[in-house]
Amino acid sequence: MSTDVMIYANGLTKRYGSFRALDDVSFEVRRGEIVGFLGPNGAGKSTTMRILTCFIAPTSGVAKVRGHDVFDDTLAVRSSLGYLPQRAPLYLEMTVFEYLRFASQMRNLDGDSFKKRARNVVEICGLAQSLSKEIRQLSHGYRQRVGLAQALIHDPPILILDEPTSDLDPNEKAEFLNYLKQIGRDRTVLLSTHNLKEVESACARAIIVSRGRVVADGALDEIRAKSGRVHYVVAVQESPGSAPYRGKGAAPKGSEVEQALTSLRGAKKVVEHPTDERAHVFDVAGEEGVDLRPEIFRLVADKGWVLLELHRDTQTLEDVFRQLTIGDERRNRRIGPVSAEGNEDEDEDDEDEEDE
Amino acid sequence: MSTETTLEKDEEKMPLHASAEESSDDREQDAEPSERKSSRRDASEDAGSTEKIILDRPSSAKMIWTVAKREIASYLQSPITYIVISVSLVVLGLWFFLYKGGFWQIDRASTTRLVESVPYGLMFLIPLFTMRALSDEKRVGTIELLITMPVKDSEVILGKYLGSFVMIVIGLALVCLYPIAMFTRAPFWHLGELDWNPFWVGMLGLCFFSAAGTAVGLMWSSFTESQILSFFATLITLAVLYFIGQVSIVELLRGWPGDAVSFLSMQTRFDPFARGIIDSRAIIYFLSLTVLCLMVAFRALESRKWT
Numbered sequence: 308m309s310t311d312v313m314i315y316a317n318g319l320t321k322r323y324g325s326f327r328a329l330d331d332v333s334f335e336v337r338r339g340e341i342v343g344f345l346g347p348n349g350a351g352k353s354t355t356m357r358i359l360t361c362f363i364a365p366t367s368g369v370a371k372v373r374g375h376d377v378f379d380d381t382l383a384v385r386s387s388l389g390y391l392p393q394r395a396p397l398y399l400e401m402t403v404f405e406y407l408r409f410a411s412q413m414r415n416l417d418g419d420s421f422k423k424r425a426r427n428v429v430e431i432c433g434l435a436q437s438l439s440k441e442i443r444q445l446s447h448g449y450r451q452r453v454g455l456a457q458a459l460i461h462d463p464p465i466l467i468l469d470e471p472t473s474d475l476d477p478n479e480k481a482e483f484l485n486y487l488k489q490i491g492r493d494r495t496v497l498l499s500t501h502n503l504k505e506v507e508s509a510c511a512r513a514i515i516v517s518r519g520r521v522v523a524d525g526a527l528d529e530i531r532a533k534s535g536r537v538h539y540v541v542a543v544q545e546s547p548g549s550a551p552y553r554g555k556g557a558a559p560k561g562s563e564v565e566q567a568l569t570s571l572r573g574a575k576k577v578v579e580h581p582t583d584e585r586a587h588v589f590d591v592a593g594e595e596g597v598d599l600r601p602e603i604f605r606l607v608a609d610k611g612w613v614l615l616e617l618h619r620d621t622q623t624l625e626d627v628f629r630q631l632t633i634g635d636e637r638r639n640r641r642i643g644p645v646s647a648e649g650n651e652d653e654d655e656d657d658e659d660e661e662d663e
Numbered sequence: 664m665s666t667e668t669t670l671e672k673d674e675e676k677m678p679l680h681a682s683a684e685e686s687s688d689d690r691e692q693d694a695e696p697s698e699r700k701s702s703r704r705d706a707s708e709d710a711g712s713t714e715k716i717i718l719d720r721p722s723s724a725k726m727i728w729t730v731a732k733r734e735i736a737s738y739l740q741s742p743i744t745y746i747v748i749s750v751s752l753v754v755l756g757l758w759f760f761l762y763k764g765g766f767w768q769i770d771r772a773s774t775t776r777l778v779e780s781v782p783y784g785l786m787f788l789i790p791l792f793t794m795r796a797l798s799d800e801k802r803v804g805t806i807e808l809l810i811t812m813p814v815k816d817s818e819v820i821l822g823k824y825l826g827s828f829v830m831i832v833i834g835l836a837l838v839c840l841y842p843i844a845m846f847t848r849a850p851f852w853h854l855g856e857l858d859w860n861p862f863w864v865g866m867l868g869l870c871f872f873s874a875a876g877t878a879v880g881l882m883w884s885s886f887t888e889s890q891i892l893s894f895f896a897t898l899i900t901l902a903v904l905y906f907i908g909q910v911s912i913v914e915l916l917r918g919w920p921g922d923a924v925s926f927l928s929m930q931t932r933f934d935p936f937a938r939g940i941i942d943s944r945a946i947i948y949f950l951s952l953t954v955l956c957l958m959v960a961f962r963a964l965e966s967r968k969w970t
Contacts, residue, residue, distance in 0.1 A: 397808070409729070412729045413813070414813070415720055
């Protein structure tokens with residue numbers, strides 16, 4: 308009866324005048340997935356979420372939530388969503404309890420189910436002490452909790468959270484992410500953030516947007532592998548110190564080691580890291596699929612140097628993120644006074660650039 | 664009822680995006696792939712079948728009332744509301760009793776002067792109670808949370824309208840305290856018998872006036888994020904609509920421009936009520952103005968989607 312695709316977006320484009328906030332964004336989120344929606348500020352995360360929650364309409368493209376179009380069938384879409392907008396805008400003059408009751412009335416919860424849900428939600432969000440406080444008096448972190456509570460009160464199958472953790476302290480964050488993992492088993496969660504650690508701890512999948520486009524979409528491992536680069540860290544002892552070199556071995560000069568490493572087959576780039584006097588530390592960039600570690604060990608052993616450290620650094624999500632989102636500066640988001648066809652050409656050029 | 668229609672509508676649309684789970688008949692119709700230029704994948708496979716969602720939504724009236732109730736509660740919680748209402752009542756009283764000899768000058772048990780002067784007060788009171796309705800929500804961003812709940816835009820507008828209107832009606836109801844105190848609770852004043860009917864007709868007229876005025880205020884409030892702007896725009900609109908009906912202006916324009924101006928004016932429409940006459944044309948005028956402004960406000964709220 309039900310399908311797996313809970314959120315479906317195809318070719319979403321949003322233009323503000325000549326500014327392209329979103330440019331052909333397509334993705335889908337299935338039931339039971341917690342998807343991190345990543346991107347630098349102004350990349351179009353909030354815009355996408357606003358489209359999915361029927362707050363604004365896309366200039367072109369289709370978005371569906373549980374198979375219902377966000378434009379034609381907004382009530383069905385909105386009633387299956389729990390949404391926390393950025394910075395949790397709430398009615399400051401209401402108390403937490405009043406606000407939750409208001410939200411539950413809008414969601415058509417009757418008194419009994421409201422009490423039941425509220426107890427649950429208040430516990431999850433740690434609001435028990437603040438129920439009778441005016442929202443105005445709460446700190447940003449607590450306001451965010453109220454925003455979360457409001458999004459959870461009707462137990463929605465889909466949660467769309469726009470930077471839900473931005474104002475929480477580290478403990479709260481961890482707690483919240485844990486809770487997300489729990490409820491995410493049979494629900495669908497799309498959460499935007501620029502904190503990559505959160506994504507790594509809560510999400511199995513991430514969608515990275517940059518300048519209005521999806522630049523990566525997939526399991527975290529896939530995304531990590533996307534840049535296709537592997538780094539090796541090599542540390543060679545420099546000064547004999549208390550453990551002198553044996554035999555003919557002598558402490559090598561930095562340039563010597565660098566030269567040797569550069570000459571290795573498969574080593575692309577060698578960079579020396581600044582360290583203290585006891586060791587030369589180099590960062591060797593290698594190709595994916597080729598393991599350089601045996602080569603490096605043999606090289607060091609042949610030379611008779613002392614190897615202090617050798618390890619392979621897999622790409623962190625952070626690296627990928629930076630790589631995917633920073634290198635994008637060139638792309639022109641403004642649509643000048645060009646004809647419609649001119650624009651399309653421009654679009655295609657852009658894609659070519661990205662493929663490189 | 665509306666729930667069912669939406670769902671039916673969906674089912675009609677479904678074949679375009681039917682999933683693999685649909686019957687084979689449906690799948691044949693699927694042969695026409697999505698025509699959107701940007702679709703890179705086969706839409707029929709990905710869009711997923713339309714899941715039946717039972718719309719668990721309160722009735723429109725309940726929804727409007729929920730929005731309005733929140734609005735009214737927030738007004739009643741603010742001390743400014745009480746200050747504004749009592750100050751306007753005091754000013755009205757001073758005007759009524761003392762300005763240029765006031766009530767005593769006429770030497771008759773008549774509240775016409777009271778009813779006639781209330782619109783001037785309403786010109787200030789109405790914008791005060793409508794200026795934040797939508798402007799503040801937009802500025803703070805709470806509108807985003809409100810509108811992403813399963814509530815129709817029209818229900819938001821009507822709820823906000825009702826909230827502001829109820830506050831103004833409360834103010835008007837308090838005006839009734841004057842004649843009640845003067846003619847029923849203070850017999851030692853020996854003011855004579857008041858003919859109550861013209862007074863109630865006057866209050867009815869004021870309600871219609873406020874209904875239209877509140878709609879004007881809500882319309883301005885839906886245009887701007889600034890409360891101040893919303894306040895002055897409403898004030899000026901109401902004042903202009905009222906004062907173009909002044910006899911001197913109508914006479915100055917003469918002929919058809921004068922007629923047109925007096926046709927549009929709230930003052931000419933309100934005058935019969937102040938004199939105790941229920942004028943159906945005036946009622947239609949006020950109601951049309953209300954509906955017009957609410958429609959504009961509705962469109963303005965909807966326009967967030969496009970701009």
